[in-house]
Amino acid sequence: MTTPIALTIAGSDSSGGAGVQADLKTFAALGVYGASVITALTAQNTMGVRGIHQVPAEFVTAQIDAVFSDLAVGAVKIGMVAELSIIDAIAAGLERWSPKHVVFDPVMVATSGDRLLAAEAVDALRTRLIPLASLITPNLPEAAALLDEPMASDEAAIESQGRRLLALGCQAVLIKGGHGQGSESIDYLVDVDSALVLAAPRIGTANTHGTGCSLSSAIAAELAKGEDVTSAVRNAKRWISAAIEAADRFTVGHGHGPVHHFHRFY
Template sequence: MHTYKYPVVLTVAGFDGSGGAGIQADINTISALGCYATSVLTALPVQNTTGVKAVHLIPAAVVKQQLETVLEDIRPDAIKIGMIPDEAVLMVICNVLRAYPGIPIIYDPVMVASSGDHLMQKETISAMIRELFPLIALVTPNLDEAAVLTNTKVNSISEMEIAARRITDMGCPSVLLKGGHLPSGQLTSVLFNADQSRQLFHTERIDTDNTHGTGCTLSAAIAAFIARGEGLNFAVESGIAYVHQAILHGKDVKTGKGRGPLNHFFGPLKLIKKKV
């Protein structure tokens, strides 16, 4: 009798009661791509499609307990990290994950709100670069987050490449800099690696307001493809393609009064079983 396992992705992220972003979007994405999702909650934002009303913190000790309890039982094939609300939670995550080397970690740095407000203090950003960057396989900032990290403006593809190179110099082996905020009909993202290799990904912009949770979805999708055994470049390419289709299939659906969610289940896969 053969023994099987599911490809497992652990998401460490914040909550979204409206279901379109955060840990809910991650679980939807991981599940739709045929993987098994485990999860650790880092913060409890009170939000819907129109915005965030409040953020309630999860104590660092509780985050630590969640992480240790999940990891000691179900070892993930990849980890996605999203919202880290403060330095205490950041340090707990780093300290626990150091005991589990070899698991690819995808980090979506939730640093700047769509309103332009900074969601992470400077001290936490410094600790993130110092403690978390050396542990991860890929960081996926948008243009605003890249601007905060590098303290420079990022308004063009050439500036994206410069910013991505600077972020790898901070100790992160690979950076996927997302160009969704560039004012053009074509979306361009730059994957830059510490060995100076780079790859550009292009997709057509879709005319829709249903983009809530796009960044969460992309990082979770990349983690899912890696958990399935794909290499980083192919996982990034496949993740971008998945997000494009999820936006396309959900572009005309009305959910809520603000920016609606993606259609994560436009073509769901059955849960994959691998022989052990």
Template sequence: MKKKYKSVLTIAGSDSGGGAGIQADLKTISALGCYATSVITAVTAQNTRGVRAIHPIPPVIVQAQLEAVMEDIGPDAIKIGMLDRPEVVRVVADCLHAYPNIPVVLDPVMVATSGDRLIAEETVSALIEMLFPRAQLITPNLYEAEMLVQRPITEKNQLLDAALDIFDLGAQAVLVKGGHLRGELVADLLLWGYKAYRILEKPYINTQNGHGTGCTLSSAIAVELAKGAALVDAVASASAYVWEALDTGKDVVTGKGSGPLNHFHSPKKLEIYELDN
């Protein structure tokens, strides 16, 4: 009987500092027991202090990477991160159209932790039109949610209305991450229908090492979906993993700025399953 690894594909930008982007995704997928593949959409020169330069990958090369992975290895789930141009969004959307049964987690990387906008308005529109309906889950942080709903979000009780408005944009499910709302408890809100939602709360961790938290969470959710978990369970498991990664890495010094999470705090063996033929 032939066997196969559970596989997760990440489509995102590269972070030379290793804390976020493709590098954080690959670490997360591997640490949680899946085989990681990647499509790089942009190469960044960055470290824990910030981004120095960005080199966009030509859409034809993005397409070639994507087709190469999809046609051969065939992921069990897909995580999408940084898509910085409408033409790249279209390439990804067109390719995924041929694979409607593979779960997709979309982390709409639109705003930096500093609050600076990372992509143009036309790219946001392309994401909403072409990828929001395709993704099983959209995972905006607070700044990205504010951009999507076009109003400030300053209180936890505003998360539900924001999630509902993003749901109305065509999303199948929405996880609004409230990590930037400081308090004793950090709240994320998962919504998968007009009356179906769940609030996930964790104690706030005081640490400088939060670079790549969003990338890590979306990748971890994709891993759980690849393993067959229901959406609510996948988000809960991924949230617990990220909290532990933050907690166990909170006092570790990596660089002179915002350091990474401890992705390998409790690594798992590669998931293997038997093929039917």
């Protein structure tokens, strides 16, 4: 039997709740073998980020080539990438190895609303990484930032932004509605043929650290197992909702704690 394998290309979170650590936990929780390419080391905890150490681009390339030359990678998840040289290294690696599925989570805007990337890096995301993606998973502020527009406030505007993001070259867009209002968290999956509204109850918890990382890696895990994009997104959304709902079983740190990746097991 073929072992499904997913690769995360992202930064490390020393507190274990987001980034590569969250991705590998997600892959394992969903029955997928996880490999990793680390783009940055962070000194962080549930209270915030204290420092970032970027990995040299040539070593990102070395990690990508080491993994792909040996492992049958079924899907790739890309997380936060902040430097032009690393964006170029990732894009070149994907072009060289041509993985079947690429899920790109364009982490650009902090929870505080601060922009995390310089304008030239945002341009590189648009022109180098998005055209290589099977699916991109921006939240509402990130979708707006990618298009250099105000944040969409209703369903028609969100779908319209999804269509314009598709025009950048990706195959599908999942605009995450966690920053919206109301009793439901509504995501919008847009591809060339359709727009699908995916609603789930909004869960009241402070323990949401790593939610976006974990959702995108869950989608990649489902794609690695052979699901199509729509089924992968549905399954991943169901799983992350349960992981958030179970987050308060944990007492981890003094800030925004992690979701419960292994809620199915303990």
